[in-house]
Amino acid sequence: MASPLIKLNDGNSIPQVGLGVFQTPPDDTVRAVATALDAGYRHVDTASIYGNEAEVGEALVESGIARDDVFITTKLWNADQGYDSTLAAFDASLQRLGIDRLDLYLIHWPTPAKNTFVETFKAFAHLHDQGRISSIGGSNFEPEHLRILIDATGIVPAVNQVELNPRLQQEELREAHAQLGIATEAWAPLGQGALLDDPTVTAVADAYGKTPAQVLIRWHIQLGNIVIPKSVTPERIVSNFDVFDFELTEQDMSSISSLGDGTRLGPDPRTFN
Numbered sequence: 001m002a003s004p005l006i007k008l009n010d011g012n013s014i015p016q017v018g019l020g021v022f023q024t025p026p027d028d029t030v031r032a033v034a035t036a037l038d039a040g041y042r043h044v045d046t047a048s049i050y051g052n053e054a055e056v057g058e059a060l061v062e063s064g065i066a067r068d069d070v071f072i073t074t075k076l077w078n079a080d081q082g083y084d085s086t087l088a089a090f091d092a093s094l095q096r097l098g099i100d101r102l103d104l105y106l107i108h109w110p111t112p113a114k115n116t117f118v119e120t121f122k123a124f125a126h127l128h129d130q131g132r133i134s135s136i137g138g139s140n141f142e143p144e145h146l147r148i149l150i151d152a153t154g155i156v157p158a159v160n161q162v163e164l165n166p167r168l169q170q171e172e173l174r175e176a177h178a179q180l181g182i183a184t185e186a187w188a189p190l191g192q193g194a195l196l197d198d199p200t201v202t203a204v205a206d207a208y209g210k211t212p213a214q215v216l217i218r219w220h221i222q223l224g225n226i227v228i229p230k231s232v233t234p235e236r237i238v239s240n241f242d243v244f245d246f247e248l249t250e251q252d253m254s255s256i257s258s259l260g261d262g263t264r265l266g267p268d269p270r271t272f273n
């Protein structure tokens with residue numbers, strides 16, 4: 001079955017479930033992405049800092065699937081922020097990916113102390129105007145960073161990709177996204193594996209005859225999040241996409257949501273530079 005699509009504020013659509021490749025070693029990336037494409041995924045989330053853009057592109061070519069049928073996201077690394085350096089980094093990413101148009105480009109972190117995310121986003125807007133990027137957005141942006149960006153450029157990012165899972169539910173950000181029309185994309189959707197043996201999650205999974213990962217991915221889908229679980233393990237890649245034939249009840253959604261305790265796995269975006 002195909003992933004549902006989420007409509008973005010620029011008119012484009014993104015498949016709601018994609019494959020993340022953070023910490024997927026380059027040597028494993030072609031196989032992981034090929035497995036995903038074969039299972040029906042049409043969305044891959046990489047970043048220049050992951051060091052596997054070339055392998056993502058290689059898998060895409062080897063799959064024989066038309067370029068326009070697969071949604072590719074990559075991210076601009078912190079050291080490349082700034083107008084001219086962004087244009088150069090974008091060219092390098094595109095060359096590694098072996099494509100001539102990117103679906104979604106994200107500023108990986110706001111790095112507020114550097115104060116360069118506005119000029120970086122202006123370069124994104126320029127590339128968007130040229131038709132070289134279909135959608136532009138941020139990652140790890142807090143509400144105040146979104147407001148600065150929008151006030152300075154008049155452009156509302158299409159997507160903000162943030163750490164989000166039942167432990168860190170990002171209520172304030174999701175509310176800001178809803179008001180601004182920004183799609184919420186969840187990284188570490190499985191808590192980087194840490195949530196998979198939580199007794200609340202395993203109890204719900206047992207009740208549906210599903211895996212804990214499938215139940216967590218459903219929780220994201222039903223909240224309306226774009227979700228990009230990562231795995232290098234073929235059976236997991238396949239089963240993580242087999243999530244479109246069941247629905248969690250309100251009660252089970254609430255029981256998973258009761259796990260919220262604010263645990264953050266990654267750095268704090270307000271201080272990470």
Ligand SMILES: NC(=O)c1ccc[n+]([C@@H]2O[C@H](COP(=O)([O-])OP(=O)(O)OC[C@H]3O[C@@H](n4cnc5c(N)ncnc54)[C@H](OP(=O)(O)O)[C@@H]3O)[C@@H](O)[C@H]2O)c1
Nearest residue numbers: 020021022187188189190191192193213229230231232233
């Ligand atoms: N924007 C950002 O700053 C940022 C930061 C981090 C991540 N991301 C993006 O978000 C994606 C997902 O986040 P993440 O990789 O940090 O964490 P995640 O998807 O929450 O968890 C990945 C971990 O869960 C394991 N796993 C996956 N499916 C499983 C299953 N069905 N059963 C058991 N274990 C399973 C994986 O193991 P195996 O691989 O060994 O199977 C891996 O250890 C990343 O790949 C990346 O694309 C973005």
